[in-house]
Amino acid sequence: MNYAWDWGLVLREPYAGWLIAGVAWTLALSAAGWALALILALPVALLRVLGSPAIRWLAGFYVSVFRNIPLILQMFVWFFVVPELMPRDLGLWVKRDMPQPEFTTAVVALGMYTSGRLAELFRSGIDAVPRGQVSAALACGLTRAQAYQYVILPQAFRIILAPLTSEFLSIVKNSSIALTIGVVELTAESRQIEDMTFHGFEAFGAATLIYVVIAFGLDRMAARLRPSALAVRT
Template identity: 35%
Template sequence: MHYQFDFAAVLHGDYLRAFIGGTLVTLALFAVAWLGSIVLGALLAVVRNSGVRGGAAVVAAYVEYHRNVPLVVQLLFWYFAAPSLFPAWLRDYLASHGSESPLAAVALVLCAAAYVSEDLRSGLRAIPRGQMEAGRALGMSYLLTMRTVIMPQALRISLPPLLNQALVLFKNTSLAMAVGVAELTYEAKEVDSNTYRTFEAFAVATVIYLAISFAIMFCGAALGRRFNVAEGRR
């Protein structure tokens, strides 16, 4: 007996709303984690590039931890273990407002920032040292020179690996289902459980993931072309 495909069974009513809701949660989680990882990753790269031995060692340890511990373990740590270290008022707040999404976002930000910092550090090393020296000679502080002169160039140089990190982070949001976040993979599993249409449920989720991934790549390519044009006009 051949399997009869029935995509209509998973694309109507509550099931369709579940896919839409899961997609929106995935996009929100990705946006928060990506913005947070860029900010934190830039800060880590600046500290490690500063030449301060203690700061560089701490950042190096941070990066090695997040690169060598599986992300799912980090998610489980932040959801099950870390709250025991929080103040009582914060634990109560998270318990009453739902801690799954905020703590999953924290874990994703901290992990992605480690990789972003390494990509930015490579970009920083590609910039001639003379630019930093020129900025300091003009009376600019180290942080001001980094913010206005060095880091914008490092971001442009690091754009290809940063785009790759964005794609990896987007796909890693699916791991948030391990702590109960109702993102796309979680909702696909719920639809599968209710309809017993495993192929259809996960096929729909796959198409959505592919569409968003291609959109991210398209935006990254457009951004890269814009930077190239801007560089060519100088």
């Protein structure tokens, strides 16, 4: 193999700046998508547990749609299909005037996709709290809403904290799919550096290292948030 190594390349301008911009876009996509996913997932999970049979079915359908279609295809649908199906004026606005069209669309796609996964996770957390807790809370005179707010959800939340950090790692990785609709995040930047310089080892190596550092940080955080680590000290 004949290859001229040049690791300094990724520390020099303009490539260092490209990588930094890529990391910033990756983190912005992940954070915005995460916020959207959290807002949507909790009500969906609660409806799946507490709704009437029809509502439960609808919430289950919501989860299954977002989980059974590849994220890349969901990106294409939000980008190419949804504006066509909107009322004419709104569709035109999305296509012509919406600020940061690629980024905004990617955040919506990423957030909706992740909301399906988080709703499943929240539901599994609620299911993991023993049934007797609801009965006990009701017997103490709490309403069902109070029982969930003060008794079930705090315990469920504690159970899912560690898996929640690994879901955040998933959204960081999944944000790379936004490159298919034109968001130049970290993976796309490294591809661009490879394209310009033919130094693929260094370009992809730098991106890999950055992802590994992010994953390592989240992994340490997850270890601290495991239920055993959080056990109430008496």
